[in-house]
Amino acid sequence: MIILRSMPALVAAALLWLAGCAPPSAEKPGKAADELLAMPWDSLEHSARNATLTLMMWQGDPLINAYMNDYVAPQLKQRYGITLNIVSGQGAQVVQILMGELQTGKEASAIDLMWINGETFFQLRQIEALWGPWTDKLPHAQYINFENPFIGIDFQQPVAGYECPWGNVQMAIIYDSLKTPRPPADRAELAAFVKANPGRFTIDNQFTGLTFLKALLIDIAGGGQALSGPFNEAKYKQYSAELWAYWRSLQPYLWKQGRTYPEGVAPMHQLFANGELWFTMSNNDCEVDNKVMQGVFGPTARAYVWESGTIQNAHYLGIPRLSANKAAAMVAANFMISPEAQLRKMDPAVWGDGTVLDLNRLPPEWQERFRNLPNRRHAPPREAIQANALMELAPEYMIRLAEDFRREIIQQ
Amino acid sequence: MRSRSQPWLLALFALLTVAPLAAGILYALAYSLGLTGLLNTGFTLAHWQAVLGAGVFWQALWFSAAQAVGAISLALALALVVVLWRPGAFQTGLLSFAIYLPLTLPAIVVAFLAFQGLSKSGLLSRIAYALGFIGGLEQFPDLVNDPAGIGILLAHAGMATPFFILLLTQLYEQERVAAYADLAATLGATRRQRILKVQTPLLLRRAFPTVVLYALFVMSAYEIPLLLGSQSRPMVTVLAVEKLQRYNLADIPQAYTISVLYSVVVIGATLWLLGRQKTQ
Numbered sequence: 001m002i003i004l005r006s007m008p009a010l011v012a013a014a015l016l017w018l019a020g021c022a023p024p025s026a027e028k029p030g031k032a033a034d035e036l037l038a039m040p041w042d043s044l045e046h047s048a049r050n051a052t053l054t055l056m057m058w059q060g061d062p063l064i065n066a067y068m069n070d071y072v073a074p075q076l077k078q079r080y081g082i083t084l085n086i087v088s089g090q091g092a093q094v095v096q097i098l099m100g101e102l103q104t105g106k107e108a109s110a111i112d113l114m115w116i117n118g119e120t121f122f123q124l125r126q127i128e129a130l131w132g133p134w135t136d137k138l139p140h141a142q143y144i145n146f147e148n149p150f151i152g153i154d155f156q157q158p159v160a161g162y163e164c165p166w167g168n169v170q171m172a173i174i175y176d177s178l179k180t181p182r183p184p185a186d187r188a189e190l191a192a193f194v195k196a197n198p199g200r201f202t203i204d205n206q207f208t209g210l211t212f213l214k215a216l217l218i219d220i221a222g223g224g225q226a227l228s229g230p231f232n233e234a235k236y237k238q239y240s241a242e243l244w245a246y247w248r249s250l251q252p253y254l255w256k257q258g259r260t261y262p263e264g265v266a267p268m269h270q271l272f273a274n275g276e277l278w279f280t281m282s283n284n285d286c287e288v289d290n291k292v293m294q295g296v297f298g299p300t301a302r303a304y305v306w307e308s309g310t311i312q313n314a315h316y317l318g319i320p321r322l323s324a325n326k327a328a329a330m331v332a333a334n335f336m337i338s339p340e341a342q343l344r345k346m347d348p349a350v351w352g353d354g355t356v357l358d359l360n361r362l363p364p365e366w367q368e369r370f371r372n373l374p375n376r377r378h379a380p381p382r383e384a385i386q387a388n389a390l391m392e393l394a395p396e397y398m399i400r401l402a403e404d405f406r407r408e409i410i411q412q
Numbered sequence: 413m414r415s416r417s418q419p420w421l422l423a424l425f426a427l428l429t430v431a432p433l434a435a436g437i438l439y440a441l442a443y444s445l446g447l448t449g450l451l452n453t454g455f456t457l458a459h460w461q462a463v464l465g466a467g468v469f470w471q472a473l474w475f476s477a478a479q480a481v482g483a484i485s486l487a488l489a490l491a492l493v494v495v496l497w498r499p500g501a502f503q504t505g506l507l508s509f510a511i512y513l514p515l516t517l518p519a520i521v522v523a524f525l526a527f528q529g530l531s532k533s534g535l536l537s538r539i540a541y542a543l544g545f546i547g548g549l550e551q552f553p554d555l556v557n558d559p560a561g562i563g564i565l566l567a568h569a570g571m572a573t574p575f576f577i578l579l580l581t582q583l584y585e586q587e588r589v590a591a592y593a594d595l596a597a598t599l600g601a602t603r604r605q606r607i608l609k610v611q612t613p614l615l616l617r618r619a620f621p622t623v624v625l626y627a628l629f630v631m632s633a634y635e636i637p638l639l640l641g642s643q644s645r646p647m648v649t650v651l652a653v654e655k656l657q658r659y660n661l662a663d664i665p666q667a668y669t670i671s672v673l674y675s676v677v678v679i680g681a682t683l684w685l686l687g688r689q690k691t692q
Contacts, residue, residue, distance in 0.1 A: 091657070092656070092657035092658065093657070095661070096656070096657070099450050102450060103448070103449070103450055119659045123659075123661055126451070126661060127450050127451065127661070198550075199550050205643055256554065256557055256558070256642070259559060259642060259644045260557045260558075260559070260641075260642035260643050260644055261643060262557075263638060263639065263643075267527075267639070271531075271533065274531075274533035274534075275533055275549070276531065276532050276533035276549060395659070398659055399659045399660045402658055402659050402660070403660065406643070410643045410644050411468060411644060
């Protein structure tokens, strides 16, 4: 009788116990890693067959999602027998998950491959969550020039084989050529513009806005390589003081009097599309073409960069140290940096993301195909803005700017 | 006779609800004191000092409480007006079904709807422009992303009003409020007196525990204040998540400190409510 009455509780307890049991890992992370790097590539590809690979990436753009779901995933399945499982997550979410796994002593990560760059790379190296070096193993890595500082260095840190370059972008400001036929081209012109047109300009409170502030900081410091190298506290204090003074001079004329800022580029794009803002920004210089094609922006939207320059950086693929599917991750990364996949990604109708491949290292027929890609219609050609490309700063600049922006500007 | 299965059921309930919550709070406390965490180096009160000494935390707590009180007061007032005006309207017919529909909207959807409706380039602004009330969108008042949190308050009030209408409708029937009102009428009470001294106090007294719990829920909201709020005046949850997920990993213990402090406030309020219920 007691057993009968306790049955619901016993069943529930049993279910809880079962739920707590972890599924068996595909491979032991530590033991297999060295063997993988020693294997011939054909054997590594073969060992990755039938694996289910979990890729964590930002899924905020429908074109990028379509590229991954409709092209990359089916190709991986067809060519290598790999099932690609894409999950949403970026930046801090990736770091939080991997931190939790390391703290709890988990043997196999929930993530096998992740889309990262910049401060995420810095944070993951801080907590030793990345596996590597591994990129030299990839056959298509021969087409990448790691000596290119915009490719081989991520936020002033050498990638050192711990992350594989996947795409290359440069920050651009997007405007409506009908409303603003001559957009401001430097700090002085911006100050005059916002005073003449209050409430029409702002930056977002996340990565893109901070990237714009970094470009301003570099400009204030003298431009070019003025802030290159490791973080310099004295330079930061000196030039950030000027930056905040400049920003406070703009503040009364910014959107919402500069007391609040859109929480990311998505709301900012929406405010631009609605006409409330006359500018928006993107870390991808080709995004204006994507958005016009999607009908989000009007046909008169254009993108440009300041003469003083905007930051160009690459984005990367990383493999967690605890990934149980490193072979499949490497095979997938190798495909994603293949000339075929990079060419398709670079098409403005597909994504418009710059390639990380050095065209001079490609076979002639591939060089021809890259050079014959349809041109951008609303964004400037990459060749036209390359001279205005600034290198990313050391990650400490971003961390300090984020904290000080809150303290010096938002909380005042 | 006391059921023999009660201790088992109570133990299971504790295992499923209280234990994970207690474990989470204890972990957050340990993290905030530097006792655990990948980058922590041992016991320290530095994070607690940083949070308690920073005005932004107290401001966020006060702002969250003010938003909760404001939104719930507005929703409750609207619900009372509707229920006392037409007590049977939501018990049968189409309205009794339609009133449930707003409850199916998640907070993130409500936040987007509020943004599309209340922003300077939103629906209300366009209607006002079309009717000639404003000459341009810059003349439309700041209703979202404003320091006063008007958009947050309206969004939460909009979510809470249908819920309170349902609650008060049920209580009106359950507590036989109509009968008490009739009794008061026979004793010479005016309509105003019946509403203010009989019906409203009866309904509010019975609804009080649910109202307080809903207010705590509003205080803990995240999506609506994230999309509709202003960074110069964040709510507690937005502040905690910002500390947890921004660029400086060294801020993570402060996020846990804020979480522990806020949990103490919420648990304290819940225990006070339970104690009050018992004495009554």
